[in-house]
Amino acid sequence: MKQEHLASLVRGKPPDSEEEKTAKRVRIGTFNVNSIRARSDLMIDWLEKRSSDLDVLCFQELKVVEKGFPYKVLEKYGFECEVYGQKGYNGVAICSKLPLEDVRKGFGDDYWDKQRRIVSAKVWNTFLINVYAPHGDLRGTDKYHYKLEWFAKFLDFLASNQKASGEIVVVGDFNVALSDLDVFDPEITRDGIGTMAEEREAFRKILDWGLIDSFRFLYPEKRQFTWWDYIGGAIWRDEGMRLDYVLCTRPVIEKLKDVEVDLWARKRRTTKPSDHAPVIATLESKG
Numbered sequence: 001m002k003q004e005h006l007a008s009l010v011r012g013k014p015p016d017s018e019e020e021k022t023a024k025r026v027r028i029g030t031f032n033v034n035s036i037r038a039r040s041d042l043m044i045d046w047l048e049k050r051s052s053d054l055d056v057l058c059f060q061e062l063k064v065v066e067k068g069f070p071y072k073v074l075e076k077y078g079f080e081c082e083v084y085g086q087k088g089y090n091g092v093a094i095c096s097k098l099p100l101e102d103v104r105k106g107f108g109d110d111y112w113d114k115q116r117r118i119v120s121a122k123v124w125n126t127f128l129i130n131v132y133a134p135h136g137d138l139r140g141t142d143k144y145h146y147k148l149e150w151f152a153k154f155l156d157f158l159a160s161n162q163k164a165s166g167e168i169v170v171v172g173d174f175n176v177a178l179s180d181l182d183v184f185d186p187e188i189t190r191d192g193i194g195t196m197a198e199e200r201e202a203f204r205k206i207l208d209w210g211l212i213d214s215f216r217f218l219y220p221e222k223r224q225f226t227w228w229d230y231i232g233g234a235i236w237r238d239e240g241m242r243l244d245y246v247l248c249t250r251p252v253i254e255k256l257k258d259v260e261v262d263l264w265a266r267k268r269r270t271t272k273p274s275d276h277a278p279v280i281a282t283l284e285s286k287g
Contacts, residue, residue: 025257025284026098026124028056030171030244031265032132032227032276035063036091040070041271046278049264051077054280055097056123060132060173062091069093086116092130092172098123107157112150118157124283126252127162131172136193147175151202155209164210169283170247173227173276176203178213181223182242194241211247214281215259224261227276235266246281257282 029050033039036059057079062069065085074081079095084105094100100121106113120129131154136147162168176199180186189195207213215224225240234240246259259281266277 024124024286025282026055027053027280027282028058028128028169028171028246029054029262029278029280030058030060030130030173030246031278032060032173032244032274034061034274034276036070037064037068038272039274040073042265042268042273043070044073045271046262046265047073047077050262050278050280051079056128057095058128058130058171059093059095060091060130062086062093063088064091082119082121084116084119090116090132092117092119092132094119094121094123094128094130096121096123102127107153109153112153117150118154126167126169126283129168129170129172131170131174133172133174133176135175136199138193139191139196148198148202151199151206155206158206158209164249165251166249167251168211168249169252169281170206170211171245171279171281173244174203175243176200177241177243178203178216181221182225184223184225184239184241189241194243207247210249212250212253214246214248214253214256215242215279217253218256218259225277226261226279228266230275244276244279246279248281252283255283255285257284 033043062085065087066083069083069085071081074095078097081093081095082100082103083093085091100123103121105119107118117132118129120127134147134150137143175194177183177194178200183189183195225238225242226244228235228240248256259279262278262280266273
């Protein structure tokens with residue numbers, strides 16, 4: 001069965017035109033759920049709404065070990081999952097309706113893998129890396145230094161294992177707002193966690209390696225956030241930050257059709273939502 005036909009079927013509908021038959025389209029979602037157990041009802045409601053339109057779904061901040069992950073729930077919607085979990089903290093997963101190959105969990109480094117923050121796999125002839133970067137803390141603290149060191153480690157991981165000329169997609173919560181356009185108020189948020197110049201520089205070094213911020217590529221002037229504090233109803237005033245990204249190498253960016261932030265999952269009063277909204281990228285190639 002041709003891959004483009006399979007991709008259409010797993011989204012729950014057959015190809016309905018000659019163009020659809022020749023298109024190879026994949027939709028990849030990234031979602032920091034802020035505890036997959038606490039968000040179980042929300043996740044089911046969201047999957048009922050969106051799962052037929054998603055091919056790959058990456059989760060961050062699971063806060064459970066592998067045996068606590070809701071595999072059966074995801075399987076109901078057609079996803080097979082590779083999970084790299086941690087009790088109470090961190091944790092990442094890739095769930096896919098398309099075959100996953102060359103799955104790798106962690107950096108392969110005992111020190112850095114004490115915190116479960118990275119899982120990768122090949123899907124749709126593309127190497128997909130799902131990350132949950134450290135939150136960090138005030139300048140000079142241990143968590144501040146760990147965050148910057150983690151970014152350096154991730155850059156080394158990329159350079160040692162991949163080539164920027166390849167088809168690579170990196171998704172996840174990077175806990176950095178890249179520019180003042182990515183925060184609701186540059187003065188209020190200036191030099192805080194996620195906006196410090198050294199954090200932005202560390203993140204930009206990853207982009208300089210050969211990755212492109214897909215949302216900003218399509219929408220260079222648009223102000224759109226992916227995270228809002230729970231305190232004070234920030235979501236309703238849209239006082240947020242853009243912390244969640246889909247990064248692509250040049251060969252992939254040529255396939256990029258759209259990137260959207262799904263506010264439905266965040267604008268819930270019950271059940272309590274994550275403080276993040278999902279980000280969904282649509283990729284399409286023809287041939």
